[in-house]
Each structure stands twice: as structure tokens, then as C-alpha cells.
Amino acid sequence: MTSSLHATPSASSTLAVEARHLVKRYGDLEVLRDVSLEVPEGSVTSIIGASGSGKSTLLRCLNLLERPNLGELAIADEAIRFDRTPQGDVVGLDRRQLQRLRAKVSMVFQQFNLWPHFTVLGNVTEAPMRVKGLSRRRANALAEHYLERVGMADKRDSYPAYLSGGQQQRVAIARALAMEPRLLLFDEPTSALDPERVSEVLSVIRGLADEGRTMVLVTHEMAFARDVSDQVVFLDRGVVGVAGTPQDVFEDSEHERCRHFVAPAVC
Amino acid sequence: MNTVSQEGLLDWAGPILQGALTTLEIAVLAYAIGLVLGLIGASARLSPWAPLRGLATAYSTAVRAVPELLLIILLYYAGSQALTALIHAMGLPGQVAINGFVTAVGVLAFVQGAYMTEVLRGAILAIPKGQLEAADAFGFSTWSRFHRIVIPAMLPNALPGMSNLWLILIKDTALISVIGFSELFFTIQQAAASTRAHFLFYAAAGAIYLLMTLTSTALFARLERYVRRGQPAQEEA
Numbered sequence: 001m002t003s004s005l006h007a008t009p010s011a012s013s014t015l016a017v018e019a020r021h022l023v024k025r026y027g028d029l030e031v032l033r034d035v036s037l038e039v040p041e042g043s044v045t046s047i048i049g050a051s052g053s054g055k056s057t058l059l060r061c062l063n064l065l066e067r068p069n070l071g072e073l074a075i076a077d078e079a080i081r082f083d084r085t086p087q088g089d090v091v092g093l094d095r096r097q098l099q100r101l102r103a104k105v106s107m108v109f110q111q112f113n114l115w116p117h118f119t120v121l122g123n124v125t126e127a128p129m130r131v132k133g134l135s136r137r138r139a140n141a142l143a144e145h146y147l148e149r150v151g152m153a154d155k156r157d158s159y160p161a162y163l164s165g166g167q168q169q170r171v172a173i174a175r176a177l178a179m180e181p182r183l184l185l186f187d188e189p190t191s192a193l194d195p196e197r198v199s200e201v202l203s204v205i206r207g208l209a210d211e212g213r214t215m216v217l218v219t220h221e222m223a224f225a226r227d228v229s230d231q232v233v234f235l236d237r238g239v240v241g242v243a244g245t246p247q248d249v250f251e252d253s254e255h256e257r258c259r260h261f262v263a264p265a266v267c
Numbered sequence: 268m269n270t271v272s273q274e275g276l277l278d279w280a281g282p283i284l285q286g287a288l289t290t291l292e293i294a295v296l297a298y299a300i301g302l303v304l305g306l307i308g309a310s311a312r313l314s315p316w317a318p319l320r321g322l323a324t325a326y327s328t329a330v331r332a333v334p335e336l337l338l339i340i341l342l343y344y345a346g347s348q349a350l351t352a353l354i355h356a357m358g359l360p361g362q363v364a365i366n367g368f369v370t371a372v373g374v375l376a377f378v379q380g381a382y383m384t385e386v387l388r389g390a391i392l393a394i395p396k397g398q399l400e401a402a403d404a405f406g407f408s409t410w411s412r413f414h415r416i417v418i419p420a421m422l423p424n425a426l427p428g429m430s431n432l433w434l435i436l437i438k439d440t441a442l443i444s445v446i447g448f449s450e451l452f453f454t455i456q457q458a459a460a461s462t463r464a465h466f467l468f469y470a471a472a473g474a475i476y477l478l479m480t481l482t483s484t485a486l487f488a489r490l491e492r493y494v495r496r497g498q499p500a501q502e503e504a
Binding site (some may be wrong): 063065098099100101102103106107109111112113114115116117118119126127130131159160161162179 | 391395397398400401402403404405406407408415418419420494496497498499
């Protein structure tokens with residue numbers, strides 16, 4: 001018995017994410033070493049840490065763009081256990097469950113990753129139509145709604161390449177929202193933006209946090225993380241250095257490297 | 268004295284147009300099948316499964332290494348021979364002749380597929396990884412990802428190469444004349460031989476090939492503008 005693939009109704013309904021003892025290696029390099037994380041429904045968690053600390057890898061494990069080598073994940077009522085067969089392969093996932101999970105978890109990327117051959121509207125309607133099987137009419141209505149929400153409705157017929165980075169990222173957020181996901185993942189959503197475009201994206205994300213959406217962010221915007229998060233996780237060399245309220249991490253932490261890392265934001 | 272033949276260009280206009288049409292039919296069919304083979308070949312070459320990769324690599328390498336003329340003759344004569352032998356082995360009498368049209372389309376498609384495999388493989392590899400990752404992250408099925416994201420995203424990269432292959436294919440149809448199938452080139456040869464107006468007919472053939480290739484170049488240019496509709500002007504790139 002090396003794997004259990006079934007969706008378990010026993011997965012806690014109050015936790016959107018329950019990650020236990022995740023390990024992720026690339027060859028000999030251990031990027032995540034026994035990381036556990038809990039994200040309650042309706043809360044905002046920020047993952048911070050130096051580059052190379054494993055924070056993006058951890059986030060990408062939550063929609064399985066990276067597949068952990070070991071550990072257990074329960075996300076949006078999908079329970080998955082990763083383990084090794086005697087032959088050494090990772091097991092613990094089938095394709096249907098993977099697609100089901102990803103339909104419930106939307107991601108916003110650092111580089112936006114919009115599809116350049118679709119218009120703004122096409123980018124937002126594509127996944128709801130293809131993955132959730134919505135009719136074009138319903139997908140359009142949904143897309144209009146969320147484009148309005150991020151202030152991009154007037155650009156619905158533009159192609160992404162004609163938009164600024166901040167506008168593209170807002171479209172990408174609308175694209176993620178249109179799947180009406182249980183969980184939103186943000187992978188350094190403002191790191192690729194010109195400084196003067198950062199605030200327009202952050203204010204959209206802040207608005208989503210205020211709506212009580214469940215979100216996990218990887219970010220370098222310390223002040224923002226401190227401001228919007230219910231929980232902050234400081235990752236350090238592949239392990240959780242400190243986790244707790246923003247107060248715990250930004251002010252009261254005894255963790256040497258954490259104090260050092262957050263110092264510029266605290267002053 | 269009067270060495271000019273009784274027959275002129277006008278008398279041959281009908282057969283030549285018929286031949287030109289046949290050439291186009293062969294080319295379009297071979298191209299369409301070659302495109303499908305190329306998509307399969309490129310997917311196979313990029314597959315994580317090694318035996319599939321090996322098979323596709325062997326196909327594109329071997330076919331591109333052998334002269335097409337040889338392949339045409341091989342499939343036509345050796346193919347008939349093999350099928351006849353097979354029929355005899357099954358205790359049936361008779362001869363099997365492979366249809367010239369089928370040979371033409373079959374061989375040219377087979378060759379196109381090999382070149383197309385390489386053009387499409389390169390174009391797929393050139394897709395920015397993030398676009399595919401986004402499709403994965405949203406839970407696209409393999410098929411949705413392929414036809415909604417991969418194909419439209421690789422087409423801008425692939426079209427110049429595809430247009431090139433089409434031009435080469437039109438010209439390669441002339442090779443079919445060696446098996447005596449009356450496409451454009453074969454008809455022209457007959458006309459030239461019969462009227463002795465070699466220059467006239469071969470010049471006419473050149474003009475017809477030129478017309479076909481110029482028209483299709485224009486069509487490909489339009490198609491390329493369409494698949495690049497999401498991309499700002501390329502001049503600066």
C-alpha cells in the first residue's frame with residue numbers, strides 16, 4: 001500500500017489547505033525539507049523568505065505544478081499522499097484528480113502568463129468554458145463581471161501584448177477569479193511590474209482579501225504582507241522558520257534570520 | 268519547311284489545366300496529411316516516453332535522408348510487387364497495380380510529415396513555458412491544452428517554415444511524372460514531345476508553377492498576419 005488517491009470527505013471543511021511534511025528535491029538539492037502548512041478557509045497567508053528559501057516551490061506544490069516527493073496534501077477537499085514505490089517513483093496522483101484539484105485552485109503568476117492569441121475576454125472565458133464546461137454566454141457574463149471587478153472591462157477586446165504589465169496582471173487576476181476557485185495562489189504577483197504599476201495590482205489583491213477569499217501569496221512586498229495577511233510564514237532554507245500572525249513574524253520573532261529579513265519593513 | 272506542328276498551346280490547354288488541377292489536388296492532400304503526420308511526429312518527438320521519441324526521430328531522420336524520387340519509385344514498383352506477392356501467397360491470382368494518385372499523395376505526405384515534424388517541433392519548443400504552465404495550472408485536459416493553447420501559440424513560429432514546405436511540395440509534385448501519372452509536369456512533357464514546341468510548353472509550365480506558388484505565398488502571408496494578430500508590429504523585433 002503506497003498511495004491513497006480518493007477524495008476524502010473527512011478532509012477538514014474549515015481548512016482550505018492542509019500540507020503535512022512536504023519534501024521536494026531536485027536531484028540532490030532539497031528545496032523543501034518537511035514543510036507543513038495550514039490555511040483556514042477565508043484567510044490570507046503570505047509566504048516570505050529570501051530567494052532560494054523554497055517559497056515559490058511551496059506555492060507551486062499547492063496546485064501541483066511541482067509534485068512533492070513526500071508528504072500529504074489536502075486541498076479543497078482533495079486528499080493526496082505522496083510516497084515512493086519500491087522502484088523509487090513518486091506516486092499519489094491520478095490525472096483526473098489532478099485536473100479536479102486544479103479547477104478549484106487558481107494561480108496568478110509573476111509573469112502573468114496570459115495567452116497572447118486570445119483577447120482579454122478570451123483569456124478570462126477560456127478556462128471556465130474548457131475546464132468547467134460553461135456555455136459561452138455564461139462564461140462571458142462571468143468574465144465581464146470579474147473584468148469589471150479588476151477595472152479592465154473597457155479593454156475586453158484588446159490583446160494582452162497591447163496592455164501594460166499592471167493591466168495584464170489585473171486581467172490575469174480576473175482570469176483566476178472567473179474559475180470561482182476555492183483557493184487563489186499568487187506567485188510574486190508584483191515582482192515583474194514597473195514600480196508605478198505595483199499599487200494598482202496590490203489594491204486589487206487587497207480588495208479580494210477584504211472579501212474574505214482564501215488566498216496564499218508569495219511576495220516580497222513586506223508592508224503589504226504584514227497589512228493584509230492573517231498568517232505569515234517565513235520560510236528559511238526549505239523549512240518553516242517562523243509562522244504566525246503578522247505581529248508574531250514581523251515584530252516578536254526570536255528567529256535570527258527572520259528578524260534580519262523583515263527588519264527593513266519593520267523600521 | 269513549315270516545321271510548326273499542327274497542334275498548338277490551345278489544343279493542349281485542356282489537358283494542361285487538368286494536369287495543373289491534379290497537381291494542386293495532390294499537393295493539397297499531401298500537405299494536409301503531412302500536417303497531421305507532422306503534428307503527431309512533433310508530439311511524439313517531445314513525448315516523455317522514450318520509445319515513442321525514438322520512433323519519431325527515426326522517421327524524421329530516415330525520410331529526410333533519402334531522395335524523394337527514390338521513395339516514389341520504391342513505393343510504386345516495390346509496393347506493387349510486394350502486394351502482388353502477398354496476394355499470390357494467399358493463393359489468389361492476378362497483379363496488383365498501385366494507383367498513381369494514391370502513390371503520389373502517399374509518398375509526398377510521408378515525406379512532408381517528416382519535414383513538418385521538425386518544423387512543428389521547433390515551433391512548439393519556442394512557446395514561452397509560462398503559457399503552457401498557465402493551461403496546466405487551470406486544469407486543462409491534454410486535448411484542450413493542445414488545440415487551444417499549443418497549436419495557436421506555436422503557429423506564429425511555425426508558419427514561415429510551413430509556407431516553405433508548401434512551396435517545396437508544389438514543386439516536388441513534378442517528381443510524380445516518373446511513374447507516368449499525368450499531373451502538370453507529365454502533361455507538359457507529353458505536349459512538348461508531341462508538338463516539339465519545347466520552349467513554349469516548358470515556359471508555360473514555369474508560369475503555371477509560378478502562379479501557384481505566388482498565390483499561395485500571398486495566402487500564407489495573410490494567414491501569418493492572422494495568427495500574429497495578438498502580437499504588436501514585428502518590425503522592431
